[in-house]
Amino acid sequence: xxxxxxxxxxxxxxxxxxxxxxxxxxxxxxxxxxxxxxxxxxxxxxxxxxxxxxxxxxxxxxxxxxxxxxxxxxxxxxxxxxxxxxxxxxxxxxxxxxxxxxxxxxxxxxxxxxxxxxxxxxxxxxxxxxxxxxxxxxxxxxxxxxxxxxxxxxxxxxxxxxxxxxxxxxxxxxxxxxxxxxxxxxxxxxxxxxxxxxxxxxxxxxxxxxxxxxxxxxxxxxxxxxxxxxxxxxxxxxxxx
Ligand code: SAH
Numbered sequence: 001x002x003x004x005x006x007x008x009x010x011x012x013x014x015x016x017x018x019x020x021x022x023x024x025x026x027x028x029x030x031x032x033x034x035x036x037x038x039x040x041x042x043x044x045x046x047x048x049x050x051x052x053x054x055x056x057x058x059x060x061x062x063x064x065x066x067x068x069x070x071x072x073x074x075x076x077x078x079x080x081x082x083x084x085x086x087x088x089x090x091x092x093x094x095x096x097x098x099x100x101x102x103x104x105x106x107x108x109x110x111x112x113x114x115x116x117x118x119x120x121x122x123x124x125x126x127x128x129x130x131x132x133x134x135x136x137x138x139x140x141x142x143x144x145x146x147x148x149x150x151x152x153x154x155x156x157x158x159x160x161x162x163x164x165x166x167x168x169x170x171x172x173x174x175x176x177x178x179x180x181x182x183x184x185x186x187x188x189x190x191x192x193x194x195x196x197x198x199x200x201x202x203x204x205x206x207x208x209x210x211x212x213x214x215x216x217x218x219x220x221x222x223x224x225x226x227x228x229x230x231x232x233x234x235x236x237x238x239x240x241x
Contacts, residue, residue: 079186083105112150112151213232
């Protein structure tokens with residue numbers, strides 16, 4: 001199927017023949033910026049129903065209408081993998097969210113750790129980044145970005161059956177890998193630029209679900225570490241084949 005120039009996330013049910021209203025912001029983008037006109041095609045997904053080409057029925061300045069054609073791809077869920085990370089500077093945090101979507105994380109969870117500097121995040125802004133990344137990478141699913149929580153609270157309620165890949169900079173150069181760990185529910189934990197505290201490390205080592213992993217012989221920045229860890233997990237246990 002021919003690729004369209006525009007791939008758009010909409011929060012609306014999709015199905016063959018379904019009409020999809022275009023709001024003001026989308027009308028500005030589709031008909032103003034991208035100059036689409038009646039009869040042109042776009043590609044739609046909503047994170048639930050798969051992907052559909054759609055034809056522009058009405059292209060107004062402030063509103064419009066699209067109509068779905070035959071489904072082009074079914075919904076494809078990523079593996080049940082959470083990415084838990086400590087927010088860093090704004091641009092690097094944005095990068096982590098974008099890469100987590102491209103790499104196929106199912107949920108993106110910012111956490112406050114002992115050495116986390118930034119105390120606030122704009123969840124809605126990070127969620128919008130996740131939507132944009134899904135539009136760009138051809139994903140049919142948009143991972144949820146959760147509210148910032150404290151790491152100790154998250155660990156206190158940790159689900160029994162979820163394995164945790166603990167990326168520990170103290171293991172730099174060690175040979176700790178995922179080995180033959182199994183299970184189909186996972187989370188990756190990446191620390192802030194300041195790394196983990198001794199208290200956090202002790203606590204994580206005591207968890208039966210935690211697998212301490214080294215990401216090689218060099219200390220990576222948190223954003224690099226997130227991509228490296230997602231790559232390692234996807235290649236070992238995930239959907240790379
Ligand atoms: N300031 C710390 C480094 C923190 S790096 C120090 O100098 O020791 C930020 C995060 O990336 C770490 O908390 C860890 O989760 C991950 N990370 C970076 N390099 C790593 C490595 N070689 N092995 C495992 N995790 C690593």
